[in-house]
Amino acid sequence: MEMEIRSTDREALAKLFAQWRAEGKRILAPKKSGDKIDFAPVTSLDEVSLDQVQTVQSPKTAVFPRVEELFSFSSMDGRVEIRERDPAAVPRTVIFGLRPCDAAAFSSLAAIFTWDYPDSLFSARLAATAVVGVSCSRADEFCFCTSLGGGPGATTGSDILLTAAGGGAYLAEIVSEKGRQLVAGAGGLFQPAMAKNKESFLAKVDVAFDRDKIGPALAALFEDTAFWAEQSLRCLGCGACAYVCPTCACFDIQDEGGVSGKRLRCWDSCGFGLFTLHTSGHNPRPLQSQRWRQRLMHKFAYMPERQQVLGCVGCGRCSRACPVDMNILEHLRAVAEAKP
């Protein structure tokens, strides 16, 4: 079925926000916070910031919360009661203003969370979330979506993709069934398409490397300890890259409370030394270089191999957030160009 193209404008979008609020939906959108711009719950379009190239964090918290209760427990007289979360009770959410790279990331997350064990909470959150993306009119040196099959105007993963066409007007591509339902429920807020060329409003992001080369190159470089040591000498082993990343899905599970309490799931990072530390004290990845190698291997070799999807969308957040400028694009170029 051919994708329907419509048009809308800021005024209509503001009304759409009000409608979503009236329907009890949570709206997550980029919002200024000090000198950073990040996804936060908003109630009106006025709060939304769209001039930035990218936000600090991804919107993955909508489907993979930073801290999530899995169940609560209490015990009394030797009996233990467990109260599971009701997947039907997750908040209905609209993510507004994310970029095409962020929209593409949901399929990477879904590949992990529905792989060998169907994660009901994740699936419920994903089903309850509508994605209204905004294409990119600007990019910076950290962006490399096109090298991974994405693009500043790519529609994959969005339910509706908006493209700013000047003067407050937007082209609106209705990508999915969810998108069609949003439009159907929005009265006259989406008008027929206007005769504008979407491409003319998009940023240019040159392809930086051949992505088909990366997997085999990584495999060939696996034993090259000097290569990995060189790349990772300045890495401090914090979790910033994993936490801002839209596709990173590693998590920890923690029980809090005592006789009664909660089981929580929270984000984790393969960059931490603790990540693979055994109770015995043995660590299969004792060096930061091995942990850095694992990060790239997981995203560009293991995930494509096992889940047929890349673990990276080229958003560049990790590079921007890294306190020591571990620029993943630079590192991938080095991988692609390395002579084994």
Add this chain to the structure above:
Amino acid sequence: MSDFQPKIVAFVCNWCTYAGADLTGTSRMKYSPQVSIIRFPCTGRIDFMLLLKAFANGADGIIVSGCHPNDCHYSSGNFHARRRWIVFRGLLDFLGIDVRRVQFSWVSAAEGAKWAQLVNATAEQIRQLGPFRGYQRLRGAGVE
């Protein structure tokens, strides 16, 4: 708020304040029942995080008490504790946590009366400050 019964946790050292509290009891002095006493070998052992854990677990007020300077059973434990309290108090205040909710004291094994006065005064202070909702609200916040 007249029926508010403040929960107060007291972190005390074994050799002085705990013994002093014992004396209060054996002397049949009555004092506010709001306090739960936790016994430590020395105030030097009291980790500042324990105070935050007490607040997180529902305490509205805290007492921290030990031997007078120069009387510490381990010579200098209370001196180290004092330094820690000075710095921690400043940090709590800077973070917007009301330091009137934490009462520090030196109560010796002979000061049974002082212990009773201390607990009563602290209970009254906390009663006036009210339940520590601001802190207890943090529990569960940020969990989806």
Add this chain to the structure above:
Amino acid sequence: METLRNKARELLASKTVRVVIGYGRGSAGGARAVFIRDPRHADGLIFDGTCLQNLAVYLMKPEVRQLGKAALVATPHALRTILQLAAENQLPDHELLALAVTAAGDVVPLATFSAIEAHVAALNADLSADEKAELRRYEAMGLEQRRTFWEEQFSRCLKCYACRAACPLCYCSRCTVECNQPQWIPVPAHDLGNLEWNVMRAMHLAGRCVNCGDCSRACPVGIPLYLLNQELIANVFADFGFRSGLAAKSENAMSTFKPNDPEDFIR
């Protein structure tokens, strides 16, 4: 910069050091840490207003230590960090060459801790007037306003521990947050856990922090962590007359005491 590059070349060619830890040009016109081992790569060294990272953090990293004897391009904060690490018995003397770079671009090699001490003595180790003024603004805010300010700030904390990783003085090979018997600081980044982590971090740096600001620069969500550290720096000086990072042999403020430490708040 050419003086610095020449010095690096000379040090490496003569094998006086095995690695020069300095700054190179990074992404988006910024600087990043570089580890020069080949004298031919010394051209990559820079030193300008973008060179802010406290490179002393790499002195505690096993992967860097095993490169061998190092020269470190040291900002004033890095120099104080070296002295603080020395005071905490983390660095042996005579095994590190600190390269202080003056405003004019001259390189001052400091091969011993006493040389670093002499150099640091000429610096102002106090908080700047602007920093003090900013602290006073927060102090004047009032308790409730400060509480809501920090509640909002910590609600954004991710517990990514970039602050910890960036800090040269957070060098514990097994950080307290990594112990789970008991799990003293909660792992999940909920509001309570975030407050507890940030309190812990500030307290564990009390009397040690040299105010380099790397924690705040590292924070991906822009929490002004430096405020906590600066408040404690000011208080530790006001209450105990103590400043960190000035001498290779020094007491630690939090493991010593004076008989007359202030106790007006103690009943």
